[in-house]
Amino acid sequence: MGQLVRVARIQLVNAFSVLVLPLVIVASILVGNLLISMINNTEGGEGFVTGGFLSLYVIMLAVHLQTMTQMFPFALGLSVTRKAFFGATTLVVLGQAAGYGLLLTVGRFVEEATDGWGVQLTFLALPFLTHDNVLLQFLVYTVPLVTLSFLGVWFGIVFKRWGQYGAWTLGISLGVLLFGVGWIITWQDWWDAVGRFFASQPVIVLQAGYPTVLALLFAGAAYLTTRRAVP
Secondary structure (H helix, E strand, C coil), rough: CCHHHHHHHHHCCCCCHCCCCCCCCHHHHHHHHHHHHHHHHCCCCEEEEECHHHHHHHHHHHHHHHHHHHHHHHHHHCCCCCCHHHHHHHHHHHHHHHHHHHHHHHHHHHHCCCCCHHEEECCCCCCCCCCCCCCHHHHHHHHHHHHHHHHHHHHHHHHHHHHHHHHHHHHHHEEEHHHHHHHHHHCCCCCHHHHHHHHHCCCHHHHHHHHHHHHHHHHHHHHHHHHCCCC
């Protein structure tokens, strides 16, 4: 564990870009939405709903893609093993996602307590994501952050191993896979059955359970690719 922590510190040498900048971007979006909501209120509107904080998930993907394209070669140049680097990356991903998830959870309850930050803005408490249970709310915010982070890690290490063509091939392959699944469902007229299946699932399973499975798949794929990647 001590070695993983030391390697994680290497990844956080540019802590502002990794940890702080995503929050700055989301805070900027929040300020912009606050201004829009204030204008909306002055014009007789009854509140403003936005999902601007979801940009954080895309940012996390980009941040950890850069982890593999920039910090991976640097760490291997310091004689860090691939296994240690991936383990440290996992620590950073989980810690960062948990920290952001906690901030989002606290922010959601503050938003509701202040009637939308005082201007009737719905920024975090989106109806389809809210839970009264604090732990469930934390999981709903946190688990997808982990999922997107490991997807970014996988894309980053594919880029390091196979270059731009490899990254494009991976992206197109995932797109073709999704299209193929959709085509098969349409061909077999399974959409009603698929809809009934997901409708029968507990909401928390859809919001955190399946994203956990995807996170494990992305992490496993990234680990296997990392073992043979060159700096």
